[in-house]
Amino acid sequence: xxxxxxxxSGFIAAHTLDVLLKRGHSVVxxxxxxxxxxxxxxxxxxxxENGQLGFTIVPDIAxxxxxxxxxxxxxxxxxxLHTASPFHFNVTDVQKDLLDPAVIxxxxxxxxxxxxxxxxxxxxxxxxFAAIVNxxxxxxxxxxxxEDDWNPITHEEALQNPANGYRASKxxxxxxxxxxxxxEKPNFAISTVNPPLVFGPIVHxxxxxxxxxxxxQRIMWAAQGKWKDELAPTGxxxxxxxxxxxxxHVAAFEKPEAANKRFFVVAGHFSNRELAxxxxxxxxxxxDKLPTKSAPGGDYPEGGRExxxxxxxxxxxxxxxxxxxxxxxxxxxxxVKSFQPKGL
Ligand code: NDP
Numbered sequence: 001x002x003x004x005x006x007x008x009s010g011f012i013a014a015h016t017l018d019v020l021l022k023r024g025h026s027v028v029x030x031x032x033x034x035x036x037x038x039x040x041x042x043x044x045x046x047x048x049e050n051g052q053l054g055f056t057i058v059p060d061i062a063x064x065x066x067x068x069x070x071x072x073x074x075x076x077x078x079x080x081l082h083t084a085s086p087f088h089f090n091v092t093d094v095q096k097d098l099l100d101p102a103v104i105x106x107x108x109x110x111x112x113x114x115x116x117x118x119x120x121x122x123x124x125x126x127x128x129f130a131a132i133v134n135x136x137x138x139x140x141x142x143x144x145x146x147e148d149d150w151n152p153i154t155h156e157e158a159l160q161n162p163a164n165g166y167r168a169s170k171x172x173x174x175x176x177x178x179x180x181x182x183x184e185k186p187n188f189a190i191s192t193v194n195p196p197l198v199f200g201p202i203v204h205x206x207x208x209x210x211x212x213x214x215x216x217q218r219i220m221w222a223a224q225g226k227w228k229d230e231l232a233p234t235g236x237x238x239x240x241x242x243x244x245x246x247x248x249h250v251a252a253f254e255k256p257e258a259a260n261k262r263f264f265v266v267a268g269h270f271s272n273r274e275l276a277x278x279x280x281x282x283x284x285x286x287x288d289k290l291p292t293k294s295a296p297g298g299d300y301p302e303g304g305r306e307x308x309x310x311x312x313x314x315x316x317x318x319x320x321x322x323x324x325x326x327x328x329x330x331x332x333x334x335x336v337k338s339f340q341p342k343g344l
Pocket of ligand 1: 006007008010058059060062083085086087126129194195196213214
């Protein structure tokens, strides 16, 4: 299949690109600059040479019509995977820095496809557990999160702080996509992939650990000693490995039965304490940096994993997408190993 992948420089997109190429798809990926394209080329020399991988520069997805040219191709695209969206909290203006690129980026690519790429039959959008969770319910013991749940966040709440802004950006972007499907009745089906915190090895070009992607930062912080005296609160007690997230994106357009469905792609629960313990068990070299048994914080709430936190239902991702979830230990060990050559 001929596929357009947006945001090829990202943590999740780099794994998705690997899966696409391994499965024989022909891919064009968008990046913001030529420099970023050149870095990806270094990792995929043969695919670039044989024409299986190409690039289009899209400098800012928040601009109306940003994808108008990118969706045109010869041979034409049949599937589009839209992963590009800001995921960081380092923002001064929530509207401009988070909401606009997420929402305009999503509606913009859908409009461009409808207008100029009639051969596209499947669109997969990277959404998030952020669009599922109801933060006002806290740890919500007794509740089971499924694809039927929606974050009720309002625009006013979105503007209150960057954490709200990020969750709202994913919620509003995903809603806008389903609204588009309903109102515009395009020629293509939409699927969304909704992961919680994504851990796992980095395969994208990363010059320094200072620029490590947001969801992997806590693994690095634990090994660097940031939690030695006190662990940070876990926040979201759910995780998934990036390799499963990448497989989910590809299965979501390859499988006919995945059309027009939302997929809660989640491996299981974790706490920051378990994360630190998993590093300690596998890497003796960080022993002095990791929190001691008596350091406070980072645990499950009262009642523990069984009684203190929401449950999850990931059956759809297993039965429709065929995912076989990696274990937490494998994910954390492979993450740490991939950070070590960068100086961890
Ligand atoms: P990264 O920060 O590694 O990737 C984000 C990608 O989006 C990068 O390619 C980035 O480009 C691109 N991007 C951001 N803003 C813009 C913009 N204004 N114009 C053009 N491109 C832009 O993070 P992830 O790989 O983790 O995130 C990928 C997707 O997965 C996002 O949609 C995110 O919301 C979603 N997600 C991630 C989770 C996680 O835990 N990691 C959990 C749930 C969802 P550049 O490299 O040039 O900055």
